[in-house]
Amino acid sequence: MEIEIATIGGYEEVGRQMTAVRAGDDIVVFDMGLNLSKVLIHDNIETEGMHSLDLIDMGAIPDDRIMNDLEGDVQAIVPTHGHLDHIGAISKLAHRYDAPIVASPFTLELVKGQIEGEQKFGVDNDLVEMEAGETMDIGDDVELEFVNVTHSVIGAINPVLHTPEGAVVYGLDKRMDHDPVIGDPIDMERFREIGREGEGVLCYVEDCTNANRKGRTPSESVARSELKDVMQSMEDYDGGIVATTFASHIARVKSLVEFARDIGREPILLGRSMEQYSGAAERIGAVSFTNDLGMFGHRKSVDRAFERIMNEGKENFLPIVTGHQGEPRAMLTRMGRGETAYDLEEGDKVIFSAGIIPEPTNEGQRYQSEQLLRMQGARIYDDVHVSGHLRQEGHYQMLDTLQPDHLIPAHQNMEGFSGYVSLAESQGYEVGHDLHVTSNGNTIQIVE
Structure with missing residues (x-):
């Protein structure tokens, strides 16, 4: 069976992920993401009303026109998790394909929100819910499997395509968390089985976000412990404390809510994405917040919440x-x-329970935000956080576990790939032979 992989987006940057795997006449698309920095650099752009071609020209979503070169039919669109760099282009591109969108429950709930907010295109693709550990037939000879992984959002999976030539493992995005705050640990046992059964792993596409960083990425339980320590140190402070984190990071939001109450403060979630993600998590039963937890996303309700806080x-x-x-x-x-209406004063605390996404636009905007806060006297507690991505020792462990025949680094630019290339070469892989360093818009023929 011919196996061909199209590296459509996310191979020159952190963002706008999209990859297609053709196995014979059947094609599965993994992720359709947004590069948010390409949007944020413009003032007051609302992507919901924009045409896909304009967003492609901006570099904000993948240029999927290369799909016309693949000889086969798309059988499924599979987002790996609910971050915008993996689902943010579904509302702009999915309608082009007569295929269902297959995702884990939380991811699918977020995809529904993306589709409902779309103002330019009608997205009528079937929505199919699939849990980690379940499988689905793709055509006559290919099977799709979801393997549970841990990341900085709940419901993350690594999809695996089982073909007669071996398995194709799409490894974006994960860390090896054996003690997560919400959900099950990463299923390393299943990865090891996949690496040893049948024809083994034909190809592994891997997220290289932290591939230049030595050591191992800590568990979310480590971030929870650090966050608890920081917040307990503020228990006797009688001024303002503000916290920010990824709205999609439900485990971190849950910890912030709990620790706020532990130090005698009422938590309130403010911002549209805070309301969207936490509301979605509650709707599917992934987390249960108390009934009195305020979640406010619309501008007027947020402003009223700030006025109440000050009053x-x-x-x-x-x-x-x-x-x-x-x-x-x-x-x-x-x-x-x-x-x-919130009056920041000298000595007030601001907790950044998030790292900076390694991209110049984000780095510049974060710097400016911190300077504005400091000018008002705020004290910054920075990087109370652990990453959702593997470092070098995690990558080494995944290679040892899967023992893939071919490797494709993803989710970075060429500089970001360097650490992974060095690690892979140390394990016997060779660039141009079985280690395929590529860019957006290319196809790689794995089996002819």
Whole structure:
């Protein structure tokens, strides 16, 4: 059976992921993501009303026109998890394909939200829910399997295509967390079985976000412990405390809510994405917040929440807000610019329970946000966080576990691939032979 892999997006940057695997006459598309930095660099752009071709020209979503060169039919669109760099282009591109969108429950709930908010295209693809550990037939000779992984969002999976030539493992995005705060640990046992059964692993596509970093990525339980320590150190502070994290990081939001109450403060979630992600997690039963937890996404309701905090005393509250990357319209950035009723004063604490996404736009915006906060006297608690991506020792362990015949580095630019290339070469792989360093818009023939 011919096996061909199209590297459509996410092979020159961190963002807009999209990969297609052709096995014979059947094609499966993994991820359709957005490069948010290409949007944020423009003022007041609302992608919901934009045409896909304009977004492609901006470099914001994958240029999927290379799909015309693949000889076969798309049988499924499979987002690996709910981050925008993996699902943010589904509402712009999925309607081009007569294929269902197959995802884990939380990811599918977020995809529904993307589709409902779309203003330019009608997306009528069937939505199919599939749990980690389940399988689905793709055509007559190929099977799709979801393997549970741990990441900085719940419901993450690594999809595996089982073909007569061996398995194709799409390894974006994960860390090896054996003690997650929510959900099951990464299923390394199943990965080991896949590496040893049948024809083994034909090809492994791997996320290289942290491939230049030595050591091992810590568990989310480590971040939870660090966050608890930081917040307990503030228990006697009688001024304002504000926290920000990835809205999609439900485990981290859950920890912030719990620790706020532990130190006698009422948590309130503020910002549109905070309301969207936490609401979605509650709807599918992945997390249960108390009925009195306020979640406010619309501007007027957010403004009223800030007014209530100031009227009742900000020492009684912990606003958990959007804006960890310094996004211009996010809540924390507005607070730093003095555009809300919340009055930041000398000595107030701001907890960034998030790392900076390694991309120049994010780095610049985050720097500006922190400077605005400091100008108002805020004290910054930075990087109370652990990454959702493997470091070098995790990559080594995955190679040892899967023993793939071919490797394709993804989710980085050429500089970011360097650490992974060095590690793979140390394990006997050779660039141009079985280690395929590629870019957007290419196809790689694995089996002719």
